[in-house]
Amino acid sequence: MVFDFFKKRSEEGFEQLNNLAESVKKGQLVEGLRDVAEYTSVTNEKFAQGLAKSRDRLKQNLELLLTGEVSEDVMEDLLDVLLQADLGMSTSEDIVKEVQSLIASQDSKKFLQREELMSVLRGKLIEALDTGKSGSIQFSEDSSVPTVLFIMGANGMGKTTTIGKLAHRLRTEGNQTVLMAACDTFRAGAVEQLQQWAERAEVDCYGPTEGENQSPSSVLYGALDKAVTEKYDTLLVDTSGRLSNNYALTQELDKMKRIIQKYMSKENDQESGKPVLNTKVPHETLLVIDAAQGRMALDSAKVWDEEIGLTGLILTKLDGSARGGSVVAVSQELKLPVKLIGVGEGIEDLRDFAPDTFVDGLLGIGEAFGGTSNDEAELLEARLIAMRRERDAATKEKNNNSMNKGAASSSSGAEAQTTMMDMEGITPLNDVDITPLTDAQPNNNTNNRRKTNNSKNKKKKKKKRKK
Numbered sequence: 001m002v003f004d005f006f007k008k009r010s011e012e013g014f015e016q017l018n019n020l021a022e023s024v025k026k027g028q029l030v031e032g033l034r035d036v037a038e039y040t041s042v043t044n045e046k047f048a049q050g051l052a053k054s055r056d057r058l059k060q061n062l063e064l065l066l067t068g069e070v071s072e073d074v075m076e077d078l079l080d081v082l083l084q085a086d087l088g089m090s091t092s093e094d095i096v097k098e099v100q101s102l103i104a105s106q107d108s109k110k111f112l113q114r115e116e117l118m119s120v121l122r123g124k125l126i127e128a129l130d131t132g133k134s135g136s137i138q139f140s141e142d143s144s145v146p147t148v149l150f151i152m153g154a155n156g157m158g159k160t161t162t163i164g165k166l167a168h169r170l171r172t173e174g175n176q177t178v179l180m181a182a183c184d185t186f187r188a189g190a191v192e193q194l195q196q197w198a199e200r201a202e203v204d205c206y207g208p209t210e211g212e213n214q215s216p217s218s219v220l221y222g223a224l225d226k227a228v229t230e231k232y233d234t235l236l237v238d239t240s241g242r243l244s245n246n247y248a249l250t251q252e253l254d255k256m257k258r259i260i261q262k263y264m265s266k267e268n269d270q271e272s273g274k275p276v277l278n279t280k281v282p283h284e285t286l287l288v289i290d291a292a293q294g295r296m297a298l299d300s301a302k303v304w305d306e307e308i309g310l311t312g313l314i315l316t317k318l319d320g321s322a323r324g325g326s327v328v329a330v331s332q333e334l335k336l337p338v339k340l341i342g343v344g345e346g347i348e349d350l351r352d353f354a355p356d357t358f359v360d361g362l363l364g365i366g367e368a369f370g371g372t373s374n375d376e377a378e379l380l381e382a383r384l385i386a387m388r389r390e391r392d393a394a395t396k397e398k399n400n401n402s403m404n405k406g407a408a409s410s411s412s413g414a415e416a417q418t419t420m421m422d423m424e425g426i427t428p429l430n431d432v433d434i435t436p437l438t439d440a441q442p443n444n445n446t447n448n449r450r451k452t453n454n455s456k457n458k459k460k461k462k463k464k465r466k467k
Contacts, residue, residue, distance in 0.1 A: 051318065065117070079096050085325035094128070098124055102388070118363060118365065135355075140283055145264065150256070163194065186242075187240065190241075239253060253307075261281055264281045289316070290317050291327065305334060
C-alpha cells in the first residue's frame with residue numbers, strides 16, 4: 001500500500017520515510033526496510049479484512065462462470081455478476097466487451113479461463129478508478145498558511161468519525177498540529193462528538209461557546225482566526241450533515257467556502273477595496289460516502305459537486321458491507337478520485353486509497369488477499385498486455401486480408417470482363433474512339449465508308465470504258 005498523504009510522496013508514509021532515512025544514516029538499511037515491510041503488511045491485512053465480504057461474494061459468483069463455454073449466455077451472466085458487485089453499468093459493460101474481443105481473437109479457446117478473466121477484471125477496474133486527477137491529499141504549499149480541509153457528508157455516513165481518524169493520522173504520521181472546527185451546530189450532540197474525537201486523536205477542537213453566535217459560519221470564522229494566528233498546520237472543518245435537496249444547507253455550505261476564501265485572501269480589489277476571493281482554498285473539499293449506500297449516494301454527490309465543487313471522495317464503512325464495488329461506480333460516474341477509505345472501526349483504520357491495492361483486495365489477488373502468490377498481480381498484468389497484443393495483431397491481420405481479398409476480387413472481375421469481350425469479338429470500351437461528333441470534326445468511320453464507295457464506283461466506270 002502506498003501512502004502518498006503528502007504531495008509528491010510515493011513511499012510508505014511520512015514517519016516511515018524518516019525512519020528509513022535514519023536507518024540508512026546509521027548503516028541499518030535492512031532494519032529500516034523490515035519496518036517498512038511490516039507497515040505495508042499491516043495495511044494489506046486491513047484491506048483484506050475490510051474487503052472480505054465484497055471479495056467473497058464476487059469470487060463465488062465468478063467461479064460459476066469459469067467452467068462454461070464462452071457464449072452469449074455466459075457473457076450475460078458475467079454482466080449480471082458485475083452489476084451485482086455494484087461496479088456500475090458503464091464499467092461492467094466495458095469489462096464484458098473487453099472479454100469478448102480478447103476471446104474472439106483466440107480461436108483455439110472455447111472456455112473462459114480464470115487467468116484471462118482475472119487479468120481483464122483487474123486491468124479494467126484499475127483503469128476505471130484512474131480519473132486523471134490526483135488521489136493524494138493536497139496540502140498548503142505556503143508554510144505560513146494552514147491547510148484547510150472542508151469535509152462534507154449526509155448524516156450517518158461517518159463524517160465525524162472520519163475527521164477524527166484523519167486528525168490522528170496527520171498528528172502521528174505527519175507530525176502536524178491539527179485544529180478541528182465543530183461547525184455542525186444543527187445536529188444535537190455533534191459538537192460534543194467531535195470534541196470526543198479530538199481528545200482521542202490528541203488534537204485541538206474549536207466549537208461554539210455560550211453567549212456567542214452559534215451559526216456554522218461564525219464558528220468557522222473563529223476557527224480560521226485561531227488556526228492562522230496560532231500557526232496550526234491543518235484545519236479540519238466539520239460541516240452539517242443534510243441531504244442535497246436541503247436548499248438552505250447548500251447555501252450555508254457555499255457561504256462557508258466563501259468565508260474561507262475571503263479570510264485567506266491575499267489581495268484587495270482596487271476599485272471596491274474588498275478582498276479578492278482566494279479560489280485556491282479550501283485546499284480540499286471532500287465528500288464522505290458510506291460504502292453500503294453505494295450508488296444511492298450518487299444523486300446527492302452530483303448536486304453538491306455542481307453547487308459547491310468537490311475535489312475528492314472518502315469511502316467509509318467498507319468493512320461492514322459487501323458492496324465494495326460501488327467505489328468504482330461512484331468514482332467513475334463523478335469523475336472524482338477516491339482519496340481515503342475506511343476499512344475498520346479503529347482510529348488507525350483510515351487508509352490512503354490506491355487503485356491497484358484496492359482492486360487486488362476486491363478480487364483476492366496476491367497472498368495478502370488470499371491469492372496464490374505475491375507475483376500474481378504482475379503475472380496478470382503481463383497476461384493482459386500479451387492478450388491485447390495478440391488481439392491487436394489478429395485484428396490487423398484480418399483487416400489486411402480483407403483489403404487483399406477486395407483488391408484481388410476487383411482484379412479478377414476486370415480480367416473476367418476482358419476475357420468475355422475477347423470471346424464475343426467485342427472491342428473493349430477503352431479502345432473505342434468516343435470523341436463527340438461536331439460539324440468541324442466528322443466521324444472517321446463515315447469517311448472510311450465514303451472512301452470505299454468511291455473506290456468501287458471508279459472500278460465500275462473503268463470496266464464500262466474497256467467494253
